Amino acid sequence: MKPVENKKPTREIKVVRRVLAVNERMAEQNRRRFAEKGVFVINVMSSPGSGKTTTLQKTLGRLMPEVRAAVIVGDVSTTHDADRLAVTGAPVVQVNTDAFGGDCHLAAHVIEKAADDIDLDAIELLIVENVGNLVCPAEFDIGEDARVVVLSVTEGEDKPVKYPTMFRTCDAAILNKIDLLPHLDYDKDQAIAYIRQVNPAMPIFEISARTGAGMDAWIEWLKAKVSSKLNARR
Numbered sequence: 001m002k003p004v005e006n007k008k009p010t011r012e013i014k015v016v017r018r019v020l021a022v023n024e025r026m027a028e029q030n031r032r033r034f035a036e037k038g039v040f041v042i043n044v045m046s047s048p049g050s051g052k053t054t055t056l057q058k059t060l061g062r063l064m065p066e067v068r069a070a071v072i073v074g075d076v077s078t079t080h081d082a083d084r085l086a087v088t089g090a091p092v093v094q095v096n097t098d099a100f101g102g103d104c105h106l107a108a109h110v111i112e113k114a115a116d117d118i119d120l121d122a123i124e125l126l127i128v129e130n131v132g133n134l135v136c137p138a139e140f141d142i143g144e145d146a147r148v149v150v151l152s153v154t155e156g157e158d159k160p161v162k163y164p165t166m167f168r169t170c171d172a173a174i175l176n177k178i179d180l181l182p183h184l185d186y187d188k189d190q191a192i193a194y195i196r197q198v199n200p201a202m203p204i205f206e207i208s209a210r211t212g213a214g215m216d217a218w219i220e221w222l223k224a225k226v227s228s229k230l231n232a233r234r
Contacts, residue, residue, distance in 0.1 A: 020139065020140070020141075023107050023108045023109070023140055023141065024108075024141055026107075026108035026109050026112060026143075027108040027140075027141035027142055027143040028143070029108075029112070029143070030108055030111055030112055030115070030142065030143025031143040031144075031145075033112075033115070033120075033143075034115075034120070034126065034143060034145070035229075035233070037120040037121060038124065038229060038230050038232075038233035039120050039123055039124060039125065039126050039229070040124065040125050040126070040145050040146075040225055040226045040228075040229040040230075041125075041126045041128065041142075041143065041144045041145050041146075042125070042126070042127055042128065042144060042145065042146050042147070042148060042222070042225070043128045043130060043137075043142055043144035043146070043147045043148070044056065044127060044128065044129050044130060044147075044148050044150065045130045045133075045134070045137045045138065045147065045148070045149050045150070045166065045170070046132060046134070046149060046150035046151065046152075047132055047133065047134045047151075047155060047159070048132035048133075049132070049152070049154070049155075050132075050150045050151060050152040050155065050176060051150065051152050051176045051177055051209050051210075052129060052132070052150045053081045053084055053085065053129065054209040054210065055150055055174060055176055055207070055209040056071070056085060056127060056129055057084055057085060057087075057088060057209075058209050058212065058215060059127075059215075059218070059219065059222070060085065060088040060089075060090050060127075061088055062215065062219050063125070063219065063222070063223070064088060064089060064090060065089075066223075067124055067125050067223060067226055068122060068123045068124050068125070069090050069123055069124070069125040069126070069127060070090055070091040070092070070093075070118045070123045070125075070126050070127070071085050071090050071091070071092045071093070071126075071127045071128075071129060072092075072093045072095060072106075072111065072114045072115070072118075072126065072127070072128045072129070073085060073092060073093070073094050073095065073129045074095045074097065074105075074106040074110075074128070074129060074130050074131040075094070075095075075096060075097070075131060075132075076096065076097050076098050076102050076103075076104075076131065077096050077098045077102075078096070079094050079096075081129060082094040085129070091118055091119070091123075093114045093115075093117045093118060095110055095114055097110075097131060103131070103136075104131055104133045104135070104136040104137075105130060105131055105133060105136035105137040105139070105140050106128065106130050106131060106137065106140065106142055107140050107142065108140065108141060108142045108143055110142075111128065111142045111143060112143075124226055124229075124230060125222075125226050128142060128144065134149075134159065134163040134166045135163060135165075135166070137166075138163075138165045138166040138169050138170075139165065145225070145229060146171040146172070146225060147169060147170040147171050147172075148170060148171065148172045148173070148174060149166055149167060149170040149172075149173050149174070150173075150174045150176055151173060151174065151175055151176065151191070151195075152175075152176045152177040153175065153176070153177045153178060153180055153181055153184060153186045153188065153191070154177055154180065154184065154186075157186065157187050157188075157190045157191040157194060158194060159191075159194075160191070160194040160195045160197070160198050160199075161194045161197060161198060164198045167195055167198040167199050167202070168198050168199055170199065170202060171202065171203075172202060172203045172204070172205065172221065173195055173199075173202055173203070173204045173205070174204075174205045174207055174218060175188070175191065175192070175204060175205065175206045175207070176207055176208070176209055177208060177209075177210070178206050178207060178208050178213060178214065179208035179210060179211050179213060188206075192204055203221065205217055205218040205221070
């Protein structure tokens with residue numbers, strides 16, 4: 001009877017390329033393309049129902065024609081938001097992700113294709129209204145210059161600490177629907193404290209897109225960003 005050989009188990013180590021590596025390379029290509037054109041790109045994200053589209057409608061209404069802008073709108077399906085934004089006169093490109101699996105975010109290669117349908121020489125600001133979601137969009141760089149998260153007072157104070165990546169990676173926060181505060185059991189100071197806990201330096205704009213309250217500070221911040229990008233190109 002042959003002695004039993006004590007063989008060590010074979011160990012296989014696989015080096016797996018980062019899932020987001022391809023997206024990151026494409027995002028950098030987008031960023032270079034937009035920089036060459038002097039276009040400031042802002043990625044606007046939120047959960048569904050925050051009032052993101054209304055905020056962008058009012059924003060475009062105040063910016064144009066002083067600032068020439070275009071919009072890329074991401075949704076799983078329908079053109080409802082794009083139709084509303086097109087009324088402002090800004091060129092709008094709709095991206096429906098149901099055509100490729102119903103993705104809950106926009107990726108860099110999608111932005112590249114959508115930008116082909118925009119005359120980048122004719123604009124100074126490109127607004128990307130991302131798919132409504134506080135998780136996936138935060139993980140995908142699309143080549144933007146800045147990120148903004150819209151949070152409404154109807155969503156609960158704890159969203160910043162429940163979804164910290166979103167608030168940590170954004171450059172500004174908009175707290176929307178403040179006109180509803182008298183009718184809600186909502187602790188605005190606690191919501192702001194949670195935002196500060198995740199991202200201490202992030203500017204927070206308290207607005208009502210419906211009434212226009214607080215919009216001035218947000219508009220001035222955005223105009224300053226666009227102007228800075230244009231000056232850097234000169």
